[in-house]
Amino acid sequence: MISHKRSMERRQFLKGTVGAASLVALSGCDNLTQSSWLPNILSKAEQLTEVVQRAVTPRDALAKEYGASDISKVFPANGNTDPGTQDYAEHVTKQFSGWTVEVVGLVKTPRSWSLGALKELPSRTQITRHDCVEGWSAIGKWTGVPVGDLMHLVEPLSSARYAVFHCADVDDEGIAYYESIAVADCYHPQTILAYELNDEALDVPHGAPLRLRFERQLGYKQAKYVMKIELVESLAGIGGGKGGYWEDQGYEWYAGI
Secondary structure, three states: OEOHHHHHHHHHHHHHHOHHHHHHOOOOOHHHHHOOOHHHHHHHHHHHHHHHHHHHOOOOOOOOOOOHHHOOOOOOOOOOOOOOOHHHHHHHHOOOOOOEEEEEEOEOOOEEEEHHHHHHOOOEEEEEEEEOOOOOEEEEEEEEEEHHHHHHHHOEOOOOOEEEEEEEEEEOOOOEEEEEEEHHHHOOOOEEEEEEEOOEEOOHHHOOOOEEEEOOEOHHHOOOOEEEEEEEOOOOOOOOOOOEOOHHHOOOOOOEO
16 A cells, blocks of 8 residues: 555655745745645646657667666565555465456557466566656666557557556545646557566566556656556546645656756
C-alpha cells in the first residue's frame, strides 16, 4: 500500500526544492498558497518549461545510455514496494502467468496481451540512469517492449492526447496509482514497458511484472505494476485530474530532465 504519510512528506520535499516554492515561503507570503492565481502561475511556468524543452530537443533525442560496467551495484526500490492487495498476491503466487495489460480508450483496435505474449514481441534493452526527485540516482539495465510498438498495433485516434498508465497499487485511503504521458512520447525509442532489470525478471519491489520506463523524465514518472494503458483526450476526471498520483499532490506533470 502507498503510505499517505510518505506522500505528504514527498510533497513537502518537493515544495522545498523548487524555486517557486521558495517564493511562497517568504515572510508575509503564506497566504499566497491559498490564492486562486498562484497555482495558475506555477502551471504556466511548467507549461513553458515543457514547450521550451520540446522546442530545443529533438523528439527522438535519447537519454544517455551506459555500458555494463556502469550498472549500479544497488538499484534502490523506493516508493511503493508492494501493492499489498489480495489480487496482486495471487498473481505473485502464480508468477504472473495470468497477468495482462490492455490498451483501451481512443484507439481503433483495443487489445490486451498476457505477460508471455508481450515477451514474444520485439524487445529493447537499455542501460540508463534513474534520477529520483528525492536526490539519488542509479544506473540499471532495462529490457521490455517498446510502448510505440503497442501503439502501432492499436492505432490511436487523432483525438488521443494522453496515455494514462493504470497500476495495481492503491494507497491506504483506497486511491489508485496512475501516471500519464503524452501519446507522442509513447513513440520515443526509450519508452518501454520493462519486464527485466539487470537481466532478471522484475521483482515485486521494482514493479513486477511490468513498469513504465520513460527515460527522459524523473523517477516518479516510471509507473510500477502497470495493468492498463488508456488513451484519452483530457486528463480531467481521471484521479485528481493533474495527470498522476504524485502530480495530484503537487508534483509537476512534465518532469523532463
